[in-house]
Amino acid sequence: MIRANCASAAALLATATLAATRALAGDPDPTKVSGWRLLNMPQGVTDMSRKIYDLHMLIFWVCVAIAVVVFGAMIWSIVNYRKSKGAVADTTMVHNTRVEIIWTAVPVVILVAMAVPAARTLVELEDTTKTELTIKITGFQWGWNYEYLDQGVSFFSRLDRRSDAARELGSGIDPNTVEHYLLNVDNPLVVPVGTKVRLLVTAADVIHSWWVPAFGVKKDAIPGFVNEAWFNIDTDKPGLYRGQCAELCGRDHGFMPIVVDARSKDDFATWLKEKATQQKQAAAGGAAAPAAD
Ligand SMILES: [Cu+2]
DSSP states (O other), X not given: OHHHHHHHHHHHHHHHHHHHHHHHTTOSSGGGOOGXXXXXXXXXSBHHHHHHHHHHHHHHHHHHHHHHHHHHHHHHHHHHTOGGGTOOOOGGGTTOHHHHHHHHHHHHHHHHHHHHHHHHHHHHHTOOOSOSEEEEEEEETTEEEEEETTTTEEEEEOBOHHHHHHTSTTOOOOGGGSTTTTTOBSSOEEEETTSOEEEEEEESSSOEEEXXXXXXXXXXXXXXXXXXXXXXXXXXXXXXXEEEEOSOOSTTXXXXXXXXXXXXXXXXXXXXXXXXXXHHHHHHHHHHHHHHO
């Protein structure tokens, strides 16, 4: 019995891990992500996410070059100057001022050279000016609340019911039969493409982190603090983008996915108008009901 439970828990974990790996590779269609691409970070669908990717690749190749030089010199020295070949240790290198200056100066130059593009990207990443839409995101155990501050629209976004039912041990539902298992929500965040969207990220209970790799956004949601982030999705890339809470926030940390529905500006405006009307009517209905009693 215990063994059967362990096996089903392991199967659940394997399915969840595979699905999460695919989703976090940043491609809304998991069938397009395969092979070596799964090992690298996604290029994403915003200008900023591509700049982060380019920076990551630049630093990666600098590291590869350093590794080749350092390990090459080490291996060459070990092979050619081994004791069995009669090599005698050269003691003139010990406390050699010229050598010490060189091996201090070279890493300093490399680090400064890497800091320049890194700082430039970081400054741009933090620039939340000239945004056109502001959305407040509040993380809670276990889900997200989205609030369109200037339009008076807000709603909760939680793990979709089918995933929630299938994740229970002994539920009798095969997770493989649930589409986007553990990656779907009931109400996705809807945003327009080609618009600089500002996010105000906070939390209601413990620390969470709003992470959507395709946008190059990962921001901690801390109770009592408001963190800022922004993204601007390419105009030609509407679609569904997925993410996860990236801060170990408690028992159901793994069950608070993020889904962003990126729509054209017109579609978004229509959706927002409808949603605002719906919520206004619901609020009016709620207020009217006690009065009628
Ligand atoms: Cu969380």
